[in-house]
Amino acid sequence: xxxxVGVLGxxxxxxxxxxxxxxxxxxxxxxxxxxTINVGxxxxxxxxxxxxxxSDLLVHEPLAxxxxxxxxxWATHGAPTVVNAHPHRAGGVAxxxxxIIENFRALRADLAADGYAQESDTDTEIVALLAxxxxxxxxxxxxxxxRTLARLHGAFALCFLFEGEDDLIIAxxxxxxxxxxxxxxxxxxxxxxxxLAPMTDRITYLEEGDWAVITRGGAQIHDAQGKLAxxxxxxxxxxxxxxxxxxxxxxxxxxxxxxPVVIADALKHYTTSDGGLALPEALxxxxxxxxxxxxxxxxxxxxxxxxxxxxxxASLPAEVDIASEFRYRDPVLSPGTMAVFVSQSGxxxxxxxxxxxxxxKVARIxxxxxxxxxxxxxxxxx
Numbered sequence: 001x002x003x004x005v006g007v008l009g010x011x012x013x014x015x016x017x018x019x020x021x022x023x024x025x026x027x028x029x030x031x032x033x034x035x036t037i038n039v040g041x042x043x044x045x046x047x048x049x050x051x052x053x054x055s056d057l058l059v060h061e062p063l064a065x066x067x068x069x070x071x072x073x074w075a076t077h078g079a080p081t082v083v084n085a086h087p088h089r090a091g092g093v094a095x096x097x098x099x100i101i102e103n104f105r106a107l108r109a110d111l112a113a114d115g116y117a118q119e120s121d122t123d124t125e126i127v128a129l130l131a132x133x134x135x136x137x138x139x140x141x142x143x144x145x146x147r148t149l150a151r152l153h154g155a156f157a158l159c160f161l162f163e164g165e166d167d168l169i170i171a172x173x174x175x176x177x178x179x180x181x182x183x184x185x186x187x188x189x190x191x192x193x194x195x196l197a198p199m200t201d202r203i204t205y206l207e208e209g210d211w212a213v214i215t216r217g218g219a220q221i222h223d224a225q226g227k228l229a230x231x232x233x234x235x236x237x238x239x240x241x242x243x244x245x246x247x248x249x250x251x252x253x254x255x256x257x258x259x260p261v262v263i264a265d266a267l268k269h270y271t272t273s274d275g276g277l278a279l280p281e282a283l284x285x286x287x288x289x290x291x292x293x294x295x296x297x298x299x300x301x302x303x304x305x306x307x308x309x310x311x312x313x314a315s316l317p318a319e320v321d322i323a324s325e326f327r328y329r330d331p332v333l334s335p336g337t338m339a340v341f342v343s344q345s346g347x348x349x350x351x352x353x354x355x356x357x358x359x360x361k362v363a364r365i366x367x368x369x370x371x372x373x374x375x376x377x378x379x380x381x382x
Contacts, residue, residue, distance in 0.1 A: 002086070002098040003072045004178075006159045006169045006189035007199075008216045013068035014058060020188075020195040021051055021072045030080035032072045034058075035087040035094040035161055036065030042094055042163035046085040067166045069159045069189075071096035084120045090128035092163030093135065093144070097124040098191055099156035099176040099349075107151065127152065131160060142213055145170040146226075149211055155349060159189055172211035177347050177375045180204045180212060180219050182233060187214050192347065193236045193373045203236050205378065236373050282382045288338045288363060291318040294326055294354045295342035302368075303342050323350040326357065333361040340366045346374020355379060 003024025007013045017034045032054040033046030045063050047053040051072060071086035087094040101107070104123035107130065111118070116129045127148060134144035141162040149158075155175030162168060171178055171189045181188035181196035181203055190196045193203050206212060209224025210231070223229040248254035255262075272278050291310050293303035303320045310318040321331065323341075333339075339362045343351045346369035355365060355376060367380035 003191045003195065004069070004086075004096040004098050004157060004159055004189070005071075005191070005195050006069045006096075006161070006171065006214070007067065008167060008169060008187045008214065009066050009183075010186055011066060012064065013066050014063045016199065017068050017070035018051065018055055018058070019198055020190060021054075021070050023194045023197065024072050024191055025051055030073055031082070031085035032070070033085045033087055034063060034068055034070040035089065035096075036063050036068035037161060037163065037166040038063075038065035040164045040166065042089070042092060042161065044087050044089060044094060046082050046087070048080055048082055048085065065166070067161070067169070069094060069096045069161045069169065079121070084122050086122075086124060087161070088120065088122065088125040088128045090116070090125065090132035091135070093128045093131045094161045095124060095128040095131070096159050097127060097156055099174075100154045101126060101152055101156060102154035103152070104154075123154075127158060135162075141165055141168060142170065145172070146211070149174075157191060167215045169214045170211065171206070171214060173206045174209055176349070178206045179373075180206065180214065180221075182218075185216055187216055187219060189214065192345075192371065194371065197236075201235050201237060202233055203373070204231050204233050205373075207231065280382060283366070284364075285314070285316070285338070287336060288316065289336035290334065291316050291338050291340060292321065292331075292333075292358075292362070293318060293340045293342065294321045294323050294351060296323045296348050296350055299342040299344060299348070299351070303340070306340070306342075321354070323348065323354045326350075326354040333358055335363055337362040338364045338366060340368060341376055341380065342368045343374070343376050344370050346371040346376040348376070352376055352379070 005020040007016050013036050029050050031048045032051045035044035045057050047057045086096045101123040104126045107126045111129050116133055118125050130148040131144045134147050145160050149172050157173045157176035157178040160170040179190050179193055181200040183200045188196050188199050211222050213220045221229045221231050270279055295303045300322055307318040307320050310316045339358045341351050341355045352375055365380045366382045367377045369377050
């Protein structure tokens with residue numbers, strides 16, 4: 001899981017990109033980078049390790065420009081090195097990417113046959129090379145991005161930045177989340193609303209297969225069939241204390257220290273002043289004969305605890321599945337099952353895929369997440 005961000009602003013982009021990436025470090029922290037357009041010229045800075053290393057590099061090698069894209073990486077293809085760090089560039093095209101391009105080997109061979117050699121070990125560089133080849137053949141940036149997207153198989157969220165185009169970002173999502181932020185004469189892109197919180201609270205979430213042509217005047221969104229799509233703009237209110245490290249060295253240290261407060265805050269939402277329960281009306285167990293809990297990592301450990309509670313307190317049979325294995329064992333789903341999906345970020349790819357696997361096959365889908373605007377929260381019944 002990686003974090004991506006884009007800015008078409010009225011002020012220098014580099015500080016905004018770095019600040020947004022700080023809020024996405026939970027998505028990856030083995031390398032980071034940004035690219036900007038300054039007086040039509042595309043340039044980038046990349047650094048291995050935590051985001052502070054990129055910040056230090058920018059002090060010594062500043063990057064000017066009011067348009068840019070940024071990335072914080074959790075390596076999947078290729079070691080954490082500067083060469084493998086995003087943004088990736090091919091000629092006048094820079095790209096940041098969250099996800100996996102499953103057919104990158106075939107695309108790499110096709111590009112190599114045309115003389116477009118890859119420098120890194122990543123699947124992402126293929127995207128930049130494909131767009132460059134299209135532009136070398138005369139395509140506009142918009143058409144180059146559109147044709148490139150049509151050749152990609154896998155899960156991805158992408159942002160393209162083009163040399164000479166300081167009022168253009170092209171963004172796309174397929175299987176990975178991406179949100180567009182609206183400002184006054186400014187536009188933003190981020191993996192989630194958390195990244196954009198310092199800049200705007202007006203958010204449009206791209207849906208599966210969407211791609212958008214973004215300028216400072218707005219966003220033109222196309223669906224998977226290429227037709228113009230009208231996606232709703234929503235206002236998102238986020239508590240900055242919950243999405244920053246609040247003085248702790250690591251998010252994990254913060255989360256450990258916050259456990260008593262977090263449990264108390266969670267209980268406040270569902271109890272009355274006299275200690276009674278005040279559950280949401282939609283959380284109705286009528287007709288439910290089984291609870292299925294799905295998560296990855298520590299989320300699955302939390303689900304194991306909940307399994308005991310459901311069985312001991314509610315006398316409801318409960319089972320726990322690791323999200324990455326869920327779809328492959330062909331689980332038996334019944335109309336009386338409540339499926340509960342647990343994810344801290346609300347964007348865990350395997351958990352989201354498991355949720356989509358049960359849609360229309362169970363009585364109710366419930367999300368337990370820390371980010372109410374996340375994909376898992378938005379695609380659940382509750």
